[in-house]
Amino acid sequence: MKKVTKFLICLLLISLLITRCSGGDKDVPSDPxxxxxxxxxxxxxxxxxxxxxxxxxxxxxDPMETTAESNQIVQDCTHDLLTDTNLLTMQNEGELVDSxxxxxxxxxxxxxxxxxxxxxxxxxxxxxxxxxxERGKDxxxxxxxxxxxxxxxxxxxxxxxxxxxxxxxxxxYVLAANSLAILSKExxxxxxxxxxxxxxxxxxxxxxxxxxxxxxxxxxxxxxxYDVPNTERLVFRMIPxxxxxxxxxENGEVDAIMSPSPTDYNRLSESSNLKLxxxxxxxxxxxxxxxxxTNSIVSNPEFRKAIAxxxxxxxxxxxxxxxxxxxxxxxxxxxxxxxxxxxxxPYDPDKAKEMLKELNAEGITLNLITSDASHRVKxxxxxxxxxxxxxxxxxxxxxQQAALIERLQNDKNTEVFVLSWTPGMNADYMYRNPIxxxxxxxxxxxxxxxxxxALIDAAAAEVDTTKRAQMYEELQVRLTTxxxxxxxxxxxxxxxxxxxxxxxxxxxxxxxxxxxTAEKIIN
Amino acid sequence: xxxxxxxRFLMMIPVLLAVSFVVYFLMDLAPGDIVGMMAPPDAxxxxxxxxxxxxxxDGTLPERYFRYMxxxxxxxxxxxxxxxxxxxxxxxxxxxxxxxxxxxxxxxxMIISIPLGIAAATHHRSWLDGASMVTAMLGLSMPSxxxxxxxxxxxxxxLGWLPSGGSDGFLSIxxxxxxxxxxxxxxxxxxxxxxxxxxIRQDYLRTARAKGVSEKKVIYKHALKxxxxxxxxxxxxxxxxxxxxxxxxxxxxxxPGVGRLTVSAINSRDMTLATGCIIMFTIFFTLTMLLxxxxxxxxxxxxxxxxSK
Numbered sequence: 001m002k003k004v005t006k007f008l009i010c011l012l013l014i015s016l017l018i019t020r021c022s023g024g025d026k027d028v029p030s031d032p033x034x035x036x037x038x039x040x041x042x043x044x045x046x047x048x049x050x051x052x053x054x055x056x057x058x059x060x061x062d063p064m065e066t067t068a069e070s071n072q073i074v075q076d077c078t079h080d081l082l083t084d085t086n087l088l089t090m091q092n093e094g095e096l097v098d099s100x101x102x103x104x105x106x107x108x109x110x111x112x113x114x115x116x117x118x119x120x121x122x123x124x125x126x127x128x129x130x131x132x133x134e135r136g137k138d139x140x141x142x143x144x145x146x147x148x149x150x151x152x153x154x155x156x157x158x159x160x161x162x163x164x165x166x167x168x169x170x171x172x173y174v175l176a177a178n179s180l181a182i183l184s185k186e187x188x189x190x191x192x193x194x195x196x197x198x199x200x201x202x203x204x205x206x207x208x209x210x211x212x213x214x215x216x217x218x219x220x221x222x223x224x225x226y227d228v229p230n231t232e233r234l235v236f237r238m239i240p241x242x243x244x245x246x247x248x249x250e251n252g253e254v255d256a257i258m259s260p261s262p263t264d265y266n267r268l269s270e271s272s273n274l275k276l277x278x279x280x281x282x283x284x285x286x287x288x289x290x291x292x293x294t295n296s297i298v299s300n301p302e303f304r305k306a307i308a309x310x311x312x313x314x315x316x317x318x319x320x321x322x323x324x325x326x327x328x329x330x331x332x333x334x335x336x337x338x339x340x341x342x343x344x345x346p347y348d349p350d351k352a353k354e355m356l357k358e359l360n361a362e363g364i365t366l367n368l369i370t371s372d373a374s375h376r377v378k379x380x381x382x383x384x385x386x387x388x389x390x391x392x393x394x395x396x397x398x399x400q401q402a403a404l405i406e407r408l409q410n411d412k413n414t415e416v417f418v419l420s421w422t423p424g425m426n427a428d429y430m431y432r433n434p435i436x437x438x439x440x441x442x443x444x445x446x447x448x449x450x451x452x453x454a455l456i457d458a459a460a461a462e463v464d465t466t467k468r469a470q471m472y473e474e475l476q477v478r479l480t481t482x483x484x485x486x487x488x489x490x491x492x493x494x495x496x497x498x499x500x501x502x503x504x505x506x507x508x509x510x511x512x513x514x515x516x517t518a519e520k521i522i523n
Numbered sequence: 524x525x526x527x528x529x530x531r532f533l534m535m536i537p538v539l540l541a542v543s544f545v546v547y548f549l550m551d552l553a554p555g556d557i558v559g560m561m562a563p564p565d566a567x568x569x570x571x572x573x574x575x576x577x578x579x580x581d582g583t584l585p586e587r588y589f590r591y592m593x594x595x596x597x598x599x600x601x602x603x604x605x606x607x608x609x610x611x612x613x614x615x616x617x618x619x620x621x622x623x624x625x626x627x628x629x630x631x632x633m634i635i636s637i638p639l640g641i642a643a644a645t646h647h648r649s650w651l652d653g654a655s656m657v658t659a660m661l662g663l664s665m666p667s668x669x670x671x672x673x674x675x676x677x678x679x680x681x682l683g684w685l686p687s688g689g690s691d692g693f694l695s696i697x698x699x700x701x702x703x704x705x706x707x708x709x710x711x712x713x714x715x716x717x718x719x720x721x722x723i724r725q726d727y728l729r730t731a732r733a734k735g736v737s738e739k740k741v742i743y744k745h746a747l748k749x750x751x752x753x754x755x756x757x758x759x760x761x762x763x764x765x766x767x768x769x770x771x772x773x774x775x776x777x778x779p780g781v782g783r784l785t786v787s788a789i790n791s792r793d794m795t796l797a798t799g800c801i802i803m804f805t806i807f808f809t810l811t812m813l814l815x816x817x818x819x820x821x822x823x824x825x826x827x828x829x830x831s832k
Contacts, residue, residue: 253687
């Protein structure tokens with residue numbers, strides 16, 4: 001008995017020791033309910049710490065290591081880009097760059113802002129930009145952008161010119177890629193790389209990262225590029241489960257949550273203490289066709305047009321997003337430059353039936369593939385139900401995202417797929433990868449149309465903005481109403497839940513949401 | 524005894540080889556290409572091939588497997604494809620949290636199951652026995668994901684006593700440990716009960732009673748001593764399961780453990796991280812079982828004598 005008792009006592013002691021050792025001395029986020037005013041008498045008082053619950057894991061502060069949004073959201077607080085999208089005006093503006101000039105489409109001049117201080121105290125100059133671009137040459141996240149540059153010319157400490165291999169009238173947008181955040185050359189010369197990557201020019205400085213748990217930032221008191229934040233500490237807590245994030249928000253353990261569950265939207269918007277923040281996302285959700293599959297009727301543009309007439313998009317939006325999405329009439333995303341408000345192909349079931357009859361397409365079977373993301377599953381199921389009304393049987397196959405992408409890239413017999421496309425801000429990005437036959441790896445619709453390819457190339461090279469707008473409108477109309485490689489369904493609404501008094505939370509249509517000015521005034 | 528321990532260590536080698544082989548090949552068979560997922564949309568084929576080479580994913584499957592095993596023998600589990608850091612570092616950053624949760628849940632399970640199992644056995648076929656078994660069945664059959672959410676709603680949201688998630692401090696382990704411990708307690712209660720029932724029918728206890736020893740002393744001094752021995756064996760596998768089977772609980776309670784990391788690695792096709800985590804789990808599981816066997820020999824002189832021969 002004594003030996004058994006000793007064994008159990010030892011076990012209990014070991015357990016308690018482990019519990020105390022691994023939990024006791026860690027510098028964890030302080031109790032968010034303990035609000036320490038930071039202002040002086042008469043001035044507004046701010047909550048000391050803002051905690052944001054994110055769904056996916058943060059893994060690195062190095063902007064060049066991954067393109068995952070969960071990393072970029074944090075990196076956006078600590079590092080800056082040469083140019084970036086202003087989320088209030090939705091325009092591409094200078095962030096570290098004060099001004100720029102396109103001398104020729106393949107020759108650009110940039111002038112950096114003066115007296116921009118890095119977290120290590122050094123001042124930004126052209127050498128830091130050159131260093132960043134040199135470092136990014138061999139990195140998979142940046143090499144595609146940097147390989148566009150033929151020559152990099154330092155004019156003075158704050159001015160540089162770049163010469164490109166090929167003309168690009170949208171080169172300023174290239175510099176807005178998050179992985180091209182500018183790093184401090186001196187930091188890399190004086191610190192180990194893992195420390196140097198933490199040094200940026202943003203209003204927040206990296207403080208601590210506990211893998212799988214949280215990453216914390218502290219305000220940069222000597223920041224010259226932005227006003228010093230009113231909040232002292234910004235913490236991103238990783239809470240993968242949507243219902244757990246919601247409970248943490250309701251319980252006051254966090255101040256804002258990313259991606260709340262659609263079932264909680266009403267609770268958030270009707271709550272007296274919480275709010276639902278919404279913004280139309282840039283992701284275009286669509287039903288796509290493999291236009292080159294000549295063994296299938298989907299290669300016929302008339303059939304694709306008939307399907308476009310047959311789909312009730314409003315119904316699909318309710319089924320997939322509980323109505324939290326904006327129906328699309330064009331293949332192009334709404335908030336992009338050169339978007340033209342076209343009518344597209346309207347829902348017309350009678351016309352659809354007539355066209356399908358002419359094509360002898362009644363009673364056929366289509367095979368659809370998509371990923372297991374819940375909105376895609378619902379879109380696919382709704383499409384299946386809608387097509388049944390026209391006598392078309394749709395076999396649906398769900399798979400993981402990685403498997404779906406591999407299948408779309410390699411399987412020539414694909415017929416229909418449900419997917420989304422989230423482009424950058426510039427119009428060329430919208431078309432080049434998914435539509436241009438030489439554009440990239442997202443060419444799943446296999447349109448292979450030389451006229452469209454030429455139009456995309458011509459629009460990208462056109463300097464005259466009026467002519468360019470006409471070209472992009474022509475592209476929009478032809479792709480949406482004539483060639484129909486996709487039937488655009490909707491742009492889903494992005495959402496965030498937050499304490500009603502928290503401000504400075506900006507949803508980014510491209511998913512890199514901004515928290516630089518997150519704060520909460522307390523009484 | 525030492526020879527036995529060495530023998531057990533050597534037996535770990537084929538187990539680890541088999542696990543690494545199965546995991547590596549299964550991960551490779553799963554559809555989806557991590558390089559395709561990680562490359563920017565406008566990356567060219569040449570850039571993708573460059574990335575593939577950088578990540579060590581070039582060459583045929585056997586070539587890659589042998590390269591992996593060669594490094595593994597040197598103690599190098601490789602670099603995570605998605606996090607670009609050594610797998611061993613990532614694993615040990617997260618392992619303390621998993622270990623903490625596993626031990627926490629074992630404590631909860633023991634606190635619930637041992638008294639309940641004894642009560643059920645000593646009051647055999649009474650209402651107490653029935654109630655104990657119903658409680659054990661409830662613990663076993665309740666989905667831990669659901670139980671976790673219920674506990675969060677009650678203790679965090681309604682009562683505000685405990686945090687709903689995270690791993691900051693002692694209070695944050697209580698709810699995940701209870702959730703994980705509940706299922707283990709169900710199993711352990713049933714084993715304690717059956718083990719006690721077997722022991723209390725033994726002749727030596729009848730003799731003790733005949734000699735006038737009090738019932739309390741008979742149960743707690745004589746019966747429990749022998750009944751607890753099988754529980755120690757079960758403890759090993761329970762701890763092993765707790766190490767690897769806490770994925771749902773780690774997700775609900777945002778617990779930064781290895782289970783969540785492994786699932787996330789599998790979903791993102793991070794082959795080296797997933798394989799590395801599973802190999803490390805296997806090592807810890809087999810080590811735990813070995814320790815349990817040694818402990819078993821320590822508490823049971825008959826086993827020790829058998830090893831000594």
